[in-house]
Amino acid sequence: MSIHQISMVLDLNKCLGCQTCTMACKKLWTDGDGMDYMYWNNVETRPGQGYPRNWDKIGGGFENGRLRPSDIPTKEDYGQTFEYNYSERLFEGGLQAMPHQEVRNTPNWDEDVGSLMLGENYYFYLPRICNHCTNPACLAACPRNAIYKREEDGIVLVDQERCEGYRYCMRACPYKKIYFNELLGKAQKCIFCYPRIEKGEVNACAKQCPGRLRFVGYLDDPNSAVHKLVHVYKVALGLFPEKGTGPNVFYVPPFNPPRKGNYGKSILEDPRMPIDYLVYLFGEQVTDVIRRLEGELQKAQNGGSSEVLQLLIGRDASVRYQIPKREELIHIQGAKKA
Amino acid sequence: MKSVALVALWCAASGVLARAELHTIPVTPASAEGALDPSSPMWKTATPVSLGLQRTPLLYPTDQPAALDITSVQVQLLRASGHVWVRLEWQDKSRNSAELPEAKRAWQGGHLVAQSEATDRFSDACAVMLPATTGASEVFPALQMGDAAHPVQIYFWDATRGTAVMEAKGRETTHRTGKKFPSQSVWKEGKWMVTLELPEFAAGTPLAVALWNGDQQDRDGRKYFSVWYKTQ
Ligand code: SF4
Ligand code: SF4
Numbered sequence: 028m029s030i031h032q033i034s035m036v037l038d039l040n041k042c043l044g045c046q047t048c049t050m051a052c053k054k055l056w057t058d059g060d061g062m063d064y065m066y067w068n069n070v071e072t073r074p075g076q077g078y079p080r081n082w083d084k085i086g087g088g089f090e091n092g093r094l095r096p097s098d099i100p101t102k103e104d105y106g107q108t109f110e111y112n113y114s115e116r117l118f119e120g121g122l123q124a125m126p127h128q129e130v131r132n133t134p135n136w137d138e139d140v141g142s143l144m145l146g147e148n149y150y151f152y153l154p155r156i157c158n159h160c161t162n163p164a165c166l167a168a169c170p171r172n173a174i175y176k177r178e179e180d181g182i183v184l185v186d187q188e189r190c191e192g193y194r195y196c197m198r199a200c201p202y203k204k205i206y207f208n209e210l211l212g213k214a215q216k217c218i219f220c221y222p223r224i225e226k227g228e229v230n231a232c233a234k235q236c237p238g239r240l241r242f243v244g245y246l247d248d249p250n251s252a253v254h255k256l257v258h259v260y261k262v263a264l265g266l267f268p269e270k271g272t273g274p275n276v277f278y279v280p281p282f283n284p285p286r287k288g289n290y291g292k293s294i295l296e297d298p299r300m301p302i303d304y305l306v307y308l309f310g311e312q313v314t315d316v317i318r319r320l321e322g323e324l325q326k327a328q329n330g331g332s333s334e335v336l337q338l339l340i341g342r343d344a345s346v347r348y349q350i351p352k353r354e355e356l357i358h359i360q361g362a363k364k365a
Numbered sequence: 366m367k368s369v370a371l372v373a374l375w376c377a378a379s380g381v382l383a384r385a386e387l388h389t390i391p392v393t394p395a396s397a398e399g400a401l402d403p404s405s406p407m408w409k410t411a412t413p414v415s416l417g418l419q420r421t422p423l424l425y426p427t428d429q430p431a432a433l434d435i436t437s438v439q440v441q442l443l444r445a446s447g448h449v450w451v452r453l454e455w456q457d458k459s460r461n462s463a464e465l466p467e468a469k470r471a472w473q474g475g476h477l478v479a480q481s482e483a484t485d486r487f488s489d490a491c492a493v494m495l496p497a498t499t500g501a502s503e504v505f506p507a508l509q510m511g512d513a514a515h516p517v518q519i520y521f522w523d524a525t526r527g528t529a530v531m532e533a534k535g536r537e538t539t540h541r542t543g544k545k546f547p548s549q550s551v552w553k554e555g556k557w558m559v560t561l562e563l564p565e566f567a568a569g570t571p572l573a574v575a576l577w578n579g580d581q582q583d584r585d586g587r588k589y590f591s592v593w594y595k596t597q
Binding site for chain 1: 424425426427428429463465466467468469470471478479480481482483484485486526537584585586
């Protein structure tokens with residue numbers, strides 16, 4: 028366990044599904060050779076199969092303190108990377124721009140195929156990065172001790188020198204957030220933009236997010252937004268808590284208004300999103316969280332003010348991010364760190 | 366997360382086997398020319414010895430059990446001044462190797478990214494283990510990558526990534542030295558034939574072999590292994 032833990036809270040009510048975060052990450056970290064299929068940050072439509080396909084059902088994580096078996100996702104599970112016949116379409120009289128190959132899966136397949144559920148339309152976007160877990164299954168599974176969790180901020184990294192590409196970590200991670208660069212023979216994953224964090228700069232995905240839904244700071248810093256959302260207001264939950272890794276990325280669950288404009292009724296009584304599905308993703312506590320958020324909403328609608336909702340608006344960067352520079356960190360975190 | 370009991374059992378078992386082991390592998394003098402080619406007629410002069418193989422026990426609770434698909438490996442040794450060539454031959458009905466484009470760039474810039482074609486395939490591989498200090502010896506280092514008092518050197522060949530010299534002094538201490546060594550390989554009709562060019566070592570030096578079958582997701586300690594043999 029690390030002494031301090033950096034963390035991200037994402038308010039799912041605000042995500043546009045624009046994939047700006049995905050591209051910010053891709054351009055910064057995963058546009059090198061062998062990384063074509065990797066999206067350290069991905070945004071998937073829920074309900075849906077996710078990225079890689081059915082990652083939530085493949086396996087991994089812990090059961091009774093032991094690692095659970097899992098397969099390794101295939102390249103197609105992650106989604107194909109294909110080119111289009113642009114020159115044919117543009118210069119040779121082709122009728123339509125088409126991918127060069129039959130497309131069977133993409134990183135957000137559900138968004139691409141869609142489906143019509145008459146009167147029952149609902150969906151939300153789930154942006155995902157590595158959870159920089161408190162008890163990382165990836166780390167526990169690595170026989171090379173190539174994966175380590177930094178004491179000063181809890182960021183989980185793969186030592187590229189020590190890694191031999193055995194891929195035990197890929198199987199162990201229940202979130203399937205470790206990728207294999209076949210050309211280098213190395214496992215690679217989200218680094219929580221640690222070179223930026225060390226300079227007091229927020230992660231690229233958060234910085235670029237037009238929805239302004241990401242909050243970043245130290246979970247153990249009582250003045251941080253993440254600390255307040257997770258521990259004080261208790262409105263943010265980790266994904267699949269039962270997988271046993273202790274994720275440090277938290278989500279404010281979607282609490283869309285009731286269906287059919289049925290205001291006055293509780294969201295829990297007349298949910299647009301089946302509550303079962305939210306329980307599946309975030310555990311039983313999600314109903315309490317929605318009740319709490321609903322209470323805050325009512326407070327505001329009745330002319331009062333809600334500290335939680337004000338914080339969730341996240342007006343500017345100083346509200347959303349509390350990332351001290353390394354030097355300052357020593358002061359804030361006290362002697363333990365120094 | 367490692368199965369300590371299984372590993373202990375394995376140590377005990379391999380210890381017994383090592384003591385019971387009487388086989389030696391003859392080393393035939395040869396000319397350096399052409400010895401690296403596994404199809405060279407020169408290899409007809411080297412007496413083949415068949416080494417029985419076992420599979421390591423499952424090291425991680427998440428591992429799928431693996432069958433003993435490969436029961437033996439044939440070993441031949443040729444010596445000329447300065448070198449010993451080891452030729453390994455084993456049955457493997459599936460060839461697991463890939464030709465990977467070279468990874469040149471850590472960022473895209475103006476070029477099209479070379480793709481990772483697969484995430485879930487593993488390579489066939491083999492390795493020869495010798496004590497770090499070669500020479501006639503009655504003591505065999507621990508089979509599990511040697512031990513603190515008896516370090517080992519490993520000549521590792523991977524069907525996809527080529528060769529690497531490694532060192533170890535016990536389980537989980539294996540590291541690459543950064544050195545490579547010459548090798549050649551042929552896969553034909555369900556058989557791998559691999560020759561490795563090692564620095565010359567004296568008669569009586571112990572030698573052990575390990576194989577990895579990519580088809581069985583072998584890598585790391587998930588592998589086939591022989592006990593120690595003595596070279597003549
Ligand atoms: S999300 Fe997966 S890769 Fe990231 S720390 Fe947790 S177990 Fe490891
Ligand atoms: S950039 Fe923000 S709004 Fe856009 S997909 Fe990512 S998290 Fe959602």
